[in-house]
Amino acid sequence: MVLSLFKAKLSDLCVQVTDGTHDTPTTQSSGYPLIKGKEITGGVIDFDNCDYIDEAEHLKVIARSKPEKGNTLFAHIGASLGETAYIKTDRAFSIKNIALFKPNPGIVNSRYLYYCIISPNFQDGIKNHRTGSAQPFVGLAQLREFELLYHKDLKIQQRIASILSAYDDLIENNTRRIKILEEMAQRIYKQWFVDFKFPGHEKVKFTNSPLGKIPEGWEVKSLGDLVKTQYGYTESAQEKPIGPKYLRGMDINKEPYIDWSTVPYCPIDSCKFLNYKLNKNDIVIIRMADPGKVGIVEKEVEAVFASYLIRVSPINNRLRPYFLFYFLRSDYYQDYVFGASTGTTRKSASASVITDVDIAIPSRPILDNFEQYVSIIRRKMNILLEQNTNLRRTRDLLLPKLVNGEIEVAGIAKISEQLFEEPVLAQKIETMVKSHKAPEQFKEAVLIAALVRELSSAKFLLSRMRYQKNCYLVLRKAEYDVTHKFLKKAAGPYDHKMRYQGGEKIALEKGYIKSTDATHFVVGENIADIDKYLPHYDFENCIGWAIQHFRYKKNEELELLTTVDYAAVELHSKNDVVTVDSIYNLIESEPKWLQKLKRDIFSKINIQRAMNELKQYFPETYNN
Numbered sequence: 001m002v003l004s005l006f007k008a009k010l011s012d013l014c015v016q017v018t019d020g021t022h023d024t025p026t027t028q029s030s031g032y033p034l035i036k037g038k039e040i041t042g043g044v045i046d047f048d049n050c051d052y053i054d055e056a057e058h059l060k061v062i063a064r065s066k067p068e069k070g071n072t073l074f075a076h077i078g079a080s081l082g083e084t085a086y087i088k089t090d091r092a093f094s095i096k097n098i099a100l101f102k103p104n105p106g107i108v109n110s111r112y113l114y115y116c117i118i119s120p121n122f123q124d125g126i127k128n129h130r131t132g133s134a135q136p137f138v139g140l141a142q143l144r145e146f147e148l149l150y151h152k153d154l155k156i157q158q159r160i161a162s163i164l165s166a167y168d169d170l171i172e173n174n175t176r177r178i179k180i181l182e183e184m185a186q187r188i189y190k191q192w193f194v195d196f197k198f199p200g201h202e203k204v205k206f207t208n209s210p211l212g213k214i215p216e217g218w219e220v221k222s223l224g225d226l227v228k229t230q231y232g233y234t235e236s237a238q239e240k241p242i243g244p245k246y247l248r249g250m251d252i253n254k255e256p257y258i259d260w261s262t263v264p265y266c267p268i269d270s271c272k273f274l275n276y277k278l279n280k281n282d283i284v285i286i287r288m289a290d291p292g293k294v295g296i297v298e299k300e301v302e303a304v305f306a307s308y309l310i311r312v313s314p315i316n317n318r319l320r321p322y323f324l325f326y327f328l329r330s331d332y333y334q335d336y337v338f339g340a341s342t343g344t345t346r347k348s349a350s351a352s353v354i355t356d357v358d359i360a361i362p363s364r365p366i367l368d369n370f371e372q373y374v375s376i377i378r379r380k381m382n383i384l385l386e387q388n389t390n391l392r393r394t395r396d397l398l399l400p401k402l403v404n405g406e407i408e409v410a411g412i413a414k415i416s417e418q419l420f421e422e423p424v425l426a427q428k429i430e431t432m433v434k435s436h437k438a439p440e441q442f443k444e445a446v447l448i449a450a451l452v453r454e455l456s457s458a459k460f461l462l463s464r465m466r467y468q469k470n471c472y473l474v475l476r477k478a479e480y481d482v483t484h485k486f487l488k489k490a491a492g493p494y495d496h497k498m499r500y501q502g503g504e505k506i507a508l509e510k511g512y513i514k515s516t517d518a519t520h521f522v523v524g525e526n527i528a529d530i531d532k533y534l535p536h537y538d539f540e541n542c543i544g545w546a547i548q549h550f551r552y553k554k555n556e557e558l559e560l561l562t563t564v565d566y567a568a569v570e571l572h573s574k575n576d577v578v579t580v581d582s583i584y585n586l587i588e589s590e591p592k593w594l595q596k597l598k599r600d601i602f603s604k605i606n607i608q609r610a611m612n613e614l615k616q617y618f619p620e621t622y623n624n
Contacts, residue, residue: 005405006152011144013113016102019076019140020095021061027051032058033093037080040073040098041254042262042392043118043168044175045085049254053094061094070110072117074099076138081130082123086114099143109154111161116148119403151405160402167395173538174384174391180477180541181384182256184548185377188370189326198366210358217363224355226319227312231351232284232305233276237264244273245303249286252295252309256329257381260301261389268304276304281321284309285328291349292337294328296321298382310351318361320371322378327359380541443537444503446530447471449512452521453530454547461520464504468494469558473546476565477617478539483570490592492563549617556601563587563596564610565618572621580608 011017025034031052039046053061067073069090075083077097103113116122129142151157192198196206196215206213209220237246246266252258268276278284278297286293288308297303305311314324327333336357341347362370401407451470456462472493476482486493498504507513511526534540550558567583576582584604587593596602615622 005149007147010146013108014101015104017144018065019099020065025053025057036096037075040083040085058094065100072101072114081136084118109157112157167391171388171391174388177541178381178384181377181381185374214360220358223357223359229351230311232307232309234307235266241265243267248306249308253290253293278303283312288348291341291347296325322374441502445506446533448503449507449530452513453523456522464519469562472562474542477542492559493566560610565614568621580604
């Protein structure tokens, strides 16, 4: 059954159709984000790599167009024309050369309008009105007059928006997990090869080198002596699959991974294909526009690389792929390339420049250990990337059918039956949905068991106090409401239900862990069973993060960090300023916490030190 649709101009569905500034405000290193078309990709606004303007400039821009939560952004000028994003944040920012659609809530659901805008009907139709070749452009008049087919019934709009946004929410959650995994990998590289805190570093002596002191057994080499380079293939990218994938600079300059689903194609003959074919573990570096940005090929794919890229291939086993990749991503290397690049408006670096840098090569056991450790992290990242690709594919099949009224919106279950045509994806989504319904106490049991497995040994047993504090930090990183779950107890945030009614009891009964006395734990005979459940829980990636940062913290240090953070979260939730004094005063006001202030560890100096560390992990709480 095809549902009846109604026709309306975009301006009739919105209270305002406008666009951002066309001026060029003075930018600076901090302030209010200035979002342009290039900062919108795949429905996401990139606040991490944008320019900033001061308050005076910001107020000028928003006087014309003020982006607000629930609005839709549409890039209508330049190479990004058609890129669209739904604003989910209350963050204040300005826009430049981007159209802004403010929906009329009495006529159209805000999220439904966004899906209408990204539908093929709108995207293909509006691009037919573009003018200009070098700088394509769609004017506000064309946007306002463009007619959309839409469902008049707001309830149907809401249903459609709910179905489609469920996919986007899963994609967003996976993307957040990918980011956490990448942060873990970068921190491991920095700890091992910048700070020299690799496993066993305590027993290693250091020696002088051209790069300063390095561990004995390591050596400094020129990167150019360890790799060979190759410039890429010159061709025009095509959206149609007329040949292999064509990897470009813009496919690797924003993220530390390659999303092959967004990479275009190119024509190439068979002889040239063999010369430029990318292989698994190949590393490519941008030489123009964004010199030094790096990408790594992590799966077998029919692809070649563009002329703005340089392939860097180790000539022997002195370098391993992930070690080289993270060296090239390091601040040391990126600073080098920035300084060595030539050009004022368009930076560039040749192959000889890109490789004319010294690198400290670690001993083989450390190199192999790092490669193995990071390979596990990257494998998890790529599984999540593949899930996102499948989710987007299914959403994009579903979107036009719903928006065009080709499917009767009779309920999510029925629609899922009709459109989850990919059995593997349907199974994955079903697993995800079920995981959200798992009893909280059982999820706690899996979390506790995972922490016991990582943190305990026959010699060093994990205490209840330590697993509680690590549970707090894991759940905090996973964005749980910790102030609702944990109570203010003498030893800091504490969830007494874990012991008597929840996770600890279940973990013991299931044999995931066992108790050596009343307060300490080691792994149980059924510990491996948790691996059936752990990958489906949203805190899985946060466990490794917590282990990385807090494994060697003393008990009183964990107490300090969790207590200070709990107080900061509570203050932040009330819109109070988070400062040393406000945290100190809150602790002082709590009868069960008051005694803490008599201990040196809870001095204002140590509270400030804890805040400085926590700010690195939870900047949204500590950036007042």
